[in-house]
Amino acid sequence: MAASAAAAGIGAGADRRVQIRGFRGLRSSGLIPFGRPLPALPIGSSSGFSSIIRAVSTPTKPDTAVKRSKVELFKEQSNFLRFPLNEELLSEAPNINEAATQLIKFHGSYQQTNRDERGVKSYQFMLRTKNPCGKVPNKLYLVMDDLADEFGIGTLRLTTRQTFQLHGILKKDLKTVMSTIIKNMGSTLGACGDLNRNVLAPAAPYAKKEYVFAQETAENIATLLTPQSGAYYDLWVDGEKVMSAEPPEVVKARNDNSHGTNFPDLPEPIYGTQFLPRKFKIAVTVPKDNSVDILTNDIGVVLVSDDDGEPRGFNIYVGGGMGRTHRVETTFPRLGEPLGYVPKADILFAIKAIVVTQRENGRRDDRKYSRMKYLISAWGIEKFRSVVEQYYGKKFEPFRELPEWEFKSYLGWHEQGNGAMFCGLSVDNGRIGGKMKKTLREVIEKYNLNVRITPNQNLILCDIRCSWRRPISIALAQAGLLLPRYIDRLNLTAMACPALPLCPLAITEAERGIPDILRRVRAVFDKVGLKYNDSVVIRVTGCPNGCARPYMAELGLVGDGPNSYQIWLGGTPNQTRLAKSFMNKVKVQDLEKVLEPLFYNWRIERQRHESFGDFTTRMGFDTLQELVEKWEGPGESSSSRFNLKIFSDRQTYEAMANLAKLQNKSAHQLAMEVIRNYVAAQQNGKGE
Numbered sequence: 001m002a003a004s005a006a007a008a009g010i011g012a013g014a015d016r017r018v019q020i021r022g023f024r025g026l027r028s029s030g031l032i033p034f035g036r037p038l039p040a041l042p043i044g045s046s047s048g049f050s051s052i053i054r055a056v057s058t059p060t061k062p063d064t065a066v067k068r069s070k071v072e073l074f075k076e077q078s079n080f081l082r083f084p085l086n087e088e089l090l091s092e093a094p095n096i097n098e099a100a101t102q103l104i105k106f107h108g109s110y111q112q113t114n115r116d117e118r119g120v121k122s123y124q125f126m127l128r129t130k131n132p133c134g135k136v137p138n139k140l141y142l143v144m145d146d147l148a149d150e151f152g153i154g155t156l157r158l159t160t161r162q163t164f165q166l167h168g169i170l171k172k173d174l175k176t177v178m179s180t181i182i183k184n185m186g187s188t189l190g191a192c193g194d195l196n197r198n199v200l201a202p203a204a205p206y207a208k209k210e211y212v213f214a215q216e217t218a219e220n221i222a223t224l225l226t227p228q229s230g231a232y233y234d235l236w237v238d239g240e241k242v243m244s245a246e247p248p249e250v251v252k253a254r255n256d257n258s259h260g261t262n263f264p265d266l267p268e269p270i271y272g273t274q275f276l277p278r279k280f281k282i283a284v285t286v287p288k289d290n291s292v293d294i295l296t297n298d299i300g301v302v303l304v305s306d307d308d309g310e311p312r313g314f315n316i317y318v319g320g321g322m323g324r325t326h327r328v329e330t331t332f333p334r335l336g337e338p339l340g341y342v343p344k345a346d347i348l349f350a351i352k353a354i355v356v357t358q359r360e361n362g363r364r365d366d367r368k369y370s371r372m373k374y375l376i377s378a379w380g381i382e383k384f385r386s387v388v389e390q391y392y393g394k395k396f397e398p399f400r401e402l403p404e405w406e407f408k409s410y411l412g413w414h415e416q417g418n419g420a421m422f423c424g425l426s427v428d429n430g431r432i433g434g435k436m437k438k439t440l441r442e443v444i445e446k447y448n449l450n451v452r453i454t455p456n457q458n459l460i461l462c463d464i465r466c467s468w469r470r471p472i473s474i475a476l477a478q479a480g481l482l483l484p485r486y487i488d489r490l491n492l493t494a495m496a497c498p499a500l501p502l503c504p505l506a507i508t509e510a511e512r513g514i515p516d517i518l519r520r521v522r523a524v525f526d527k528v529g530l531k532y533n534d535s536v537v538i539r540v541t542g543c544p545n546g547c548a549r550p551y552m553a554e555l556g557l558v559g560d561g562p563n564s565y566q567i568w569l570g571g572t573p574n575q576t577r578l579a580k581s582f583m584n585k586v587k588v589q590d591l592e593k594v595l596e597p598l599f600y601n602w603r604i605e606r607q608r609h610e611s612f613g614d615f616t617t618r619m620g621f622d623t624l625q626e627l628v629e630k631w632e633g634p635g636e637s638s639s640s641r642f643n644l645k646i647f648s649d650r651q652t653y654e655a656m657a658n659l660a661k662l663q664n665k666s667a668h669q670l671a672m673e674v675i676r677n678y679v680a681a682q683q684n685g686k687g688e
Contacts, residue, residue: 067365074099080229095123108188116501127166128191132222133201133215134162134453143184158430162453178236189232196225200283200292203452205462207417213311218284229267253348259393277362278370290405295335296320319376322546333551334373340396353391411484421464430457439479480662489535499542506542508559528600532676536612554613569616597631
């Protein structure tokens with residue numbers, strides 16, 4: 001049994017009535033080891049869970065059966081993520097059984113079927129890489145590009161957590177693809193499953209001290225919380241551990257058991273036999289930079305520096321999360337809230353203490369309620385902080401004041417600060433394919449560029465010499481990868497999850513549907529007289545799990561039925577306020593009936609510089625509902641009074657038409673976008 005957290009070293013003043021003993025994992029016999037529980041209180045109270053939903057790590061009595069989900073049993077009996085996955089991978093069947101399907105998630109893969117096909121299921125696998133900070137070495141990008149063509153569906157997918165997804169991998173090719181990724185500076189370990197997922201950080205490759213330190217911290221946290229048992233390497237590279245040396249501070253933090261955090265006699269010192277109750281998400285950033293949607297994570301870490309820019313410590317938020325279930329009001333999206341501040345040398349110990357608190361107390365009976373946000377909502381932040389401090393061994397210092405958050409896209413050309421440049425590329429919905437994929441490969445290979453993936457599903461080309469800027473710009477433009485001033489602003493901030501046809505949870509379209517939705521929103525803007533540089537943050541998901549973080553959008557569309565969406569309103573452009581559910585079951589063909597009155601009234605009623613999200617929050621949903629119900633149209637649109645002839649000759653039209661086809665637009669649409677963006681840039685004093 002791990003040492004008690006009530007040992008000496010607990011911060012003075014901690015609530016000694018709340019004392020926790022470490023959990024060593026369930027024995028193969030199914031018996032539950034001793035542990036001292038926290039006080040059991042009814043669900044929904046501010047300070048605890050009932051005994052039936054307490055994690056198995058803290059049972060009421062020794063050897064007392066506690067209700068657990070099926071997945072918990074699969075994990076317990078898996079020999080640290082090996083069995084029965086190892087056997088299922090050797091069978092001739094194109095699929096794997098239920099237990100193996102759960103376990104392969106920890107290895108970075110989901111089993112899927114093509115839901116567009118009818119009849120016999122065609123099983124395939126999605127692979128997700130793990131790229132802390134979104135960093136992708138040149139060698140790995142080229143390998144992923146090759147694998148997509150040889151074993152996948154010919155496209156790469158950039159995710160909202162700065163990783164790649166490969167779709168369409170057959171079971172017989174899994175080991176080849178996995179081993180190739182591992183041997184070329186990549187990994188999929190922990191990209192899915194009940195453990196820490198990819199750690200986010202600003203993708204910009206600045207040489208600034210604070211950015212470098214934040215990114216190093218994100219990488220160290222990712223290393224600290226990587227599974228240690230070796231099952232991943234046993235299954236995919238025959239036991240060969242292809243990994244670099246770990247920083248000494250990571251090894252020290254992982255091995256430290258001063259406050260009863262570890263299972264010293266198990267191959268997983270932090271995770272034990274059962275890992276975490278559910279997936280766990282962490283992001284690290286610097287003040288102002290909210291490119292990572294910091295408040296949506298289980299743990300949000302913000303670097304705090306002194307006046308000279310020297311890193312001193314970290315503010316920590318806890319309890320964010322997007323997932324929910326339709327028509328189950330006890331599930332909800334939630335923003336992280338301040339936990340406290342720690343000196344920079346303590347950050348790994350503090351992170352570990354938070355993870356262990358969730359490991360010991362998160363629900364393991366009902367996966368809908370297993371994220372840490374529900375533990376904090378039930379306990380309250382004060383009790384949660386008190387328990388974490390026992391595992392941390394210190395009191396958290398007061399949260400340091402932070403400036404207002406800003407959304408950073410890092411699109412276009414920027415100085416890195418070390419003599420080189422980087423170029424951020426807008427990739428619609430993160431899907432890289434066709435001519436774009438071919439051109440990106442040519443540029444990345446020719447100039448030996450490293451790459452970074454952003455949390456907004458975009459791509460950054462790094463370490464570009466100034467003399468390369470012009471030829472690279474020309475090559476990218478010819479593939480439809482335009483500078484941000486030539487792209488509709490709606491597209492620049494929009495996101496969608498993959499949804500249909502491969503995601504088994506999708507209720508309706510997201511990635512395949514959002515291009516048409518954005519075109520229709522732009523048409524509504526034109527109809528009601530909004531200016532071209534007016535924009536809103538739009539995010540679309542095919543189900544309520546929130547993978548594209550729709551609950552932070554100014555306009556979120558969440559699939560709630562076939563060709564139907566729940567509409568969420570009220571987020572902010574800098575992603576600091578939760579949206580709220582406005583309407584249910586809006587058919588995709590009826591979106592204009594809702595959006596026209598909302599956007600029209602935003603134009604005529606908004607205050608100076610008021611965003612759409614702020615406008616909808618200020619007006620209130622009752623008023624907005626009344627506007628929608630009484631809507632009869634805007635009358636003559638200001639935009640309809642003007643008709644500008646775009647093309648003067650056939651050659652210009654054909655050139656524009658070819659470029660527009662790459663972006664799935666008409667020549668007229670693209671020409672209008674270019675003209676509007678140019679005019680807007682001149683008006684803003686940004687013309688070149």
